[in-house]
Amino acid sequence: MNRAVLVVGGGLAGLTTALRCADQGFEVTLLEARPRLGGAAGSFRRGDLDVDTGQHVILRCYTAYRALLRRFGAADGIHVQPKLRIPVLRPDAPPSVLRRWQAPAPLHLAPALLGYRALAPAERLGAARTALALRALDPADPELDEHSFGDWLRSRGESARAVDALWGLLSVAALNAQPDRSSLALAVKVFRTGVLDGTDSADIGIPRRPLGALHDTAAHRALHAAGVRVLLRTKAVGLRRDALGWRVPVRGRGGEDVLNADSVVVAVPHQHATALLTGLPLPAVPRWSGLSAAPIVNVHVHYDRAVLAEPMAAVLDSPVQWLFDRTAIAGARHGQYLALSLSAAQDLLDRRTDELRELFLPALRDLLPAARRARVDDFFVTREPRATFDQAPGTRAMRPAADTGLTGLVLAGAWTATGWPDTLEGAVRSGERAARVVRAATGDARQAGVEVSR
Numbered sequence: 001m002n003r004a005v006l007v008v009g010g011g012l013a014g015l016t017t018a019l020r021c022a023d024q025g026f027e028v029t030l031l032e033a034r035p036r037l038g039g040a041a042g043s044f045r046r047g048d049l050d051v052d053t054g055q056h057v058i059l060r061c062y063t064a065y066r067a068l069l070r071r072f073g074a075a076d077g078i079h080v081q082p083k084l085r086i087p088v089l090r091p092d093a094p095p096s097v098l099r100r101w102q103a104p105a106p107l108h109l110a111p112a113l114l115g116y117r118a119l120a121p122a123e124r125l126g127a128a129r130t131a132l133a134l135r136a137l138d139p140a141d142p143e144l145d146e147h148s149f150g151d152w153l154r155s156r157g158e159s160a161r162a163v164d165a166l167w168g169l170l171s172v173a174a175l176n177a178q179p180d181r182s183s184l185a186l187a188v189k190v191f192r193t194g195v196l197d198g199t200d201s202a203d204i205g206i207p208r209r210p211l212g213a214l215h216d217t218a219a220h221r222a223l224h225a226a227g228v229r230v231l232l233r234t235k236a237v238g239l240r241r242d243a244l245g246w247r248v249p250v251r252g253r254g255g256e257d258v259l260n261a262d263s264v265v266v267a268v269p270h271q272h273a274t275a276l277l278t279g280l281p282l283p284a285v286p287r288w289s290g291l292s293a294a295p296i297v298n299v300h301v302h303y304d305r306a307v308l309a310e311p312m313a314a315v316l317d318s319p320v321q322w323l324f325d326r327t328a329i330a331g332a333r334h335g336q337y338l339a340l341s342l343s344a345a346q347d348l349l350d351r352r353t354d355e356l357r358e359l360f361l362p363a364l365r366d367l368l369p370a371a372r373r374a375r376v377d378d379f380f381v382t383r384e385p386r387a388t389f390d391q392a393p394g395t396r397a398m399r400p401a402a403d404t405g406l407t408g409l410v411l412a413g414a415w416t417a418t419g420w421p422d423t424l425e426g427a428v429r430s431g432e433r434a435a436r437v438v439r440a441a442t443g444d445a446r447q448a449g450v451e452v453s454r
């Protein structure tokens with residue numbers, strides 16, 4: 001068996017690939033261009049605060065991601081609520097709560113839909129009917145990916161209010177796109193796997209430690225224990241093959257070098273993969289070059305006192321979308337530190353911090369009476385212009401398989417063809433798949449359980 005595997009990219013996809021390949025007996029080197037592991041799901045320090053590059057939320061149905069955290073010895077780093085409960089705030093209106101029952105699916109959602117005060121009673125009944133129709137759709141049906149979620153909802157008779165205040169409330173956060181810009185196939189995946197098919201699938205998990213503690217510190221320990229060599233601040237700048245295997249020129253703190261490997265797993269975002277693989281005969285590259293990116297903006301507000309009584313809340317009829325209390329997670333020593341997660345944030349990305357301050361502080365005062373009397377001690381903004389790929393109709397055909405068709409060259413990443421949206425769960429599943437392809441191509445394909453082209 002050819003033993004040396006090089007994994008390029010230390011996000012969740014690369015971390016998973018590296019661990020799985022090491023478990024299979026390969027000699028694994030993991031390259032990461034940044035000084036830390038975790039990719040899009042990391043943290044940085046600002047004064048006394050540990051700030052996540054973007055607030056992340058998981059669902060109980062993220063089984064692969066949660067298994068990876070267990071492998072990191074960090075399963076307690078996420079608190080999963082015992083039963084789905086989402087407070088929904090509106091300015092000048094009493095809050096609603098979306099919650100589930102302990103009943104067989106889809107009955108578990110009856111109270112959430114029928115008691116949801118943000119919709120009129122007829123809209124709630126309509127939404128219950130739409131949920132049943134959605135449950136009959138197959139997310140793997142390629143035809144669904146040709147349509148937008150918004151068009152499909154309207155074809156079912158959903159009102160603009162229901163699209164916005166119920167379906168969009170969840171799908172914008174899950175797909176980082178408005179319903180009219182979201183692939184119906186991916187929306188079906190989100191609502192079936194994430195909400196409708198299992199009683200407890202949608203129970204929400206929120207990190208109770210900074211993402212860096214989970215995906216960098218704890219990941220390093222697991223990689224070390226598995227014998228993976230980790231090279232940080234080391235960027236792959238090309239890729240070529242000769243008779244002896246793959247050659248990967250890299251640039252790092254020590255200057256330039258060329259690393260050799262029998263297999264290379266490219267686990268970098270799609271734009272980087274395109275640049276890295278230029279010149280190789282890969283028919284999938286022109287297809288995935290059609291993928292574009294969508295931004296997420298986080299607005300961070302540190303108040304001198306508590307203003308939000310919930311660990312998190314969704315918001316309607318306001319520029320605020322979702323609110324998270326990050327005080328304890330970030331190690332804030334006083335007051336309350338909130339993060340506002342703003343998905344599909346194309347309109348906010350280029351606005352100056354003082355403009356966002358003028359927009360969001362009054363919006364928070366409208367939602368949270370205690371914020372009207374509170375002093376703002378810190379206000380800052382984090383912007384991720386390429387947070388996810390743009391999960392629009394037609395993107396299914398652009399997402400490549402792990403197996404590139406070139407022996408020993410494998411793809412991973414949340415943007416590859418996982419069937420999942422661009423999420424932590426998709427990233428981890430892509431890494432698992434990539435490790436199976438590496439093994440199949442170099443060793444016992446039958447045992448790996450995958451088909452590989454040669």
Ligand SMILES: Cc1cc2nc3c(=O)[nH]c(=O)nc-3n(C[C@H](O)[C@H](O)[C@H](O)COP(=O)(O)OP(=O)(O)OC[C@H]3O[C@@H](n4cnc5c(N)ncnc54)[C@H](O)[C@@H]3O)c2cc1C
Nearest residue numbers: 009011012013033039040054056057236387413414423424
């Ligand atoms: C603000 C924000 C909020 C999000 N919220 C959620 C959420 O709530 N729930 C959820 O499930 N998902 C969420 N996501 C999506 C989730 O973070 C991603 O799907 C996932 O982290 C992607 O992992 P990945 O390994 O595929 O890619 P990445 O995390 O992008 O990792 C790729 C790595 O490759 C490295 N790299 C790139 N080029 C090179 C090179 N040439 N050489 C070496 N290294 C290289 C990069 O530095 C990076 O570390 C969010 C993302 C963002 C940005």
